[in-house]
Amino acid sequence: MDEIGVAVDARTRLADDVVEFVLRPVAGGELPTWEPGAHVDVQIDGAGGEPLVRQYSLCGDPADRTAYRIAVLRQQAGRGGSAWLHDRVVVGDKLLLRGPRNHFPLEEASGHLFLAGGIGVTPLLAMVRRVAAGGAAWSMHYGGRSRAAMAYREALAEVPGGRLTVVPRDESGLIDLAAALDAVPADTVVYCCGPEPLLAAAEAACASRGFRLRTERFAPRDGDPTAEDRAFTVEIASTGAEVFVPAGRSIVDVLVEAGVDVLTSCEEGTCGTCETPVLSGVPDHRDSVLTDEERAAGDRLLPCVSRCLGSRLVLDL
Structure with a gap:
């Protein structure tokens, strides 16, 4: 996927520790199209000047091809990417992007329930x-540590045709997931983005009631402590070349070492950059991106974290 050069056209403090950046193409013209739920990879300077990549959801208007908008929460316990954007990047600075890509798409449905936790509001x-523009029923429960920390609260309140429930933790505690689900029809599609405790609770609540749930994670879900890291072989379909993946090493690491070009970003199974078609073999899915249906199909995997349940995988590379 090609890199896109953009310049910071504006930066605005939206809430406590949240800054919005408006990014316009350096070369002018139009930016690539995107749909709600999409994110972009942003290249930042890491320690010692080494480039790092972080993912941020697009939260502007998809019809506006002249600019992208991202909102960045300063992660106090993060790896430095958000602090760099907050402290170093000003209007006029140039950044490199890749994308957009979308592993959190909006589905056609008669009703939608959105569950947002903190900065998880951005893709929603x-x-x-x-x-709302399409006239379908919607409701949203938006939780955060306080009203002052909840970005886009006013913008959401202006969206017509639905019901917004704001749940500041210092006033009201946590989102009442049972009440939120009990208030919508059974064919409602639920979307959830936020911290892991909210996502895990939403998964359990939706599973117990039979709701279809789509999630997006900013950090990898907890792995299965009983999962076995067995060795296996990967065949490259385009050349027939084979590489041996030992226990304790990722498919991506072994492929890159063998000279196979694999586009990666987070290397944690959360961004979907390295998603690869599987032609043969049974994937051992360990990512935080694919849905249960996509995992069951077995026709793709994220090689940065996933493995093989058998002895061989054939990848469409």
Whole structure:
């Protein structure tokens, strides 16, 4: 996927520790199209000047091809990417992007329920606006540590045709997931983005009630402590070349070492950059991106974290 050079056209403090950046193409013209739920990879300077890549959801208007908007929460316990954007990047600075890509798409449905936790509101903002414009039923429960920390609260309140429930933790505690699900029809599609405790609770609540749930994670889900790291062989379909993946090493690491070009970003199974078609073999899915249906199909995997349940995988590379 090609890199896109953009310049910071504006930066605005939206809430406590949250800054919005408006990014316009350096070369002018139009930016690539995107749909609600999409994110871009942003290249930042890491320690010692080594480039790092971080993912941020697009939260502007997909119809506006002249600019992208991202909102960045300063992660106090993060790896430095958000602090770099907050402290170093000003209007006029240039950045490199890749994308957009979308592993959190909005589905056609008669009703939609959105569950947002903190900065997890960013991909959901464009979704709510799209659903409202189409006239479908929607509701949203938006939780955060305080009203002052909740970005886009006012923008969401202006979206017509639905019901917004704001749940500041210092006033009201946590989102009441049971009440939120009990208030919508059984054919409602649920979307959830936020911290892991909210995602895990939403998965359990939706599973117990039979709701279809789509999630997006900013950090990898907890792995299965009983999962076995067995060795296996990967065949490259385009050349027939084979590489041996030992226990304790990722498919991506071994492929790159063998000279096979694999585009990666997070290397944690959360961004979907390295998603690869599987032609043969049974994947051992360990990512935080694919849905249960996509995992069951067995026709793709994220080689940065996933493995093989048998002795061989054939990848469409």
